Amino acid sequence: MTSDLQKEMEDRTAYDMMTELKNMFKKQASQELYETYKLLQTCKMEEGQSVSSHVLKMKSYIDRFEKLGTTLPPNLAVNTVLASLPKSYHQFVMNYNMQGWEKSLAEVHLMLKTAEQNIPSKVSNPGVLMIREGKVKKNKPKTWGKGKGKSIAKKKIPPPPKKENPAKDAECFHCGKVGHWRRNCPSYLSELRKGKAGQTSKSGNEKK
Known part of the structure; x- marks a missing residue:
């Protein structure tokens, strides 16, 4: 006190x-x-x-x-x-x-x-920390064109090579066989021709 x-x-x-x-x-x-x-x-x-x-x-x-x-x-x-x-x-x-x-x-x-x-200590350099965390973005290369303005170089991606026989592994929707499409199916084309022939014969009989 x-x-x-x-x-x-x-x-x-x-x-x-x-x-x-x-x-x-x-x-x-x-x-x-x-x-x-x-x-x-x-x-x-x-x-x-x-x-x-x-x-x-x-x-x-x-x-x-x-x-x-x-x-x-x-x-x-x-x-x-x-x-x-x-x-x-x-x-x-x-x-x-x-x-x-x-x-x-x-x-x-x-x-x-x-x-x-x-326990690992914190990185003192913020640049190193950003690289470790994947926050740094790489700059894309730029090219300066002649004349007015600037242009960025773009790398053209070539198209995929064409197959010699695209229908080689295809399955026909009509007969179910492998090796051709329906438009090239012999069975489908035969039925298509028969159908057209039948329609032509029927129309000829109607005219007579």
Whole structure:
């Protein structure tokens, strides 16, 4: 307590002093508890940041809870830290939950420091990163033509070679045999000629 507060409390009993102090600082402690909880929930680790410094920062918030009279359960404290890790630690968090471990925050801190060594660091050169991610587009070669304007060289694609006998592997829709189409089918042409001959004979008889 400050000297002024001590002078104010010197004539009171211990019970009255504690009651007065609780009433005086209750509102302040409640506000500090809220701010600490807010900081703990919004604290997120960025990619490339030291995991040790991040865990120590979150541990300071958890220790502040205890000083304010609120103790976080160990599992809740650990899960809060794991939820604040970036995507690069997704495999670590998934393995931790699948194994059903119940480690202390200090043990998780050591495990995260070991896992950090196996996580590749971000590439500092953005050009190299774009090449690795396949974002760089190759420029097409351009040719400058004579006279007005410019022209882009276009490579002509030759047409596919024609088959000597396209109907070699074709199946006739009329007789079902392979090697010709219906328009060249002897059976179809024979039936077609017979049909035309029949129609001619019938029309001649009608005229007579």
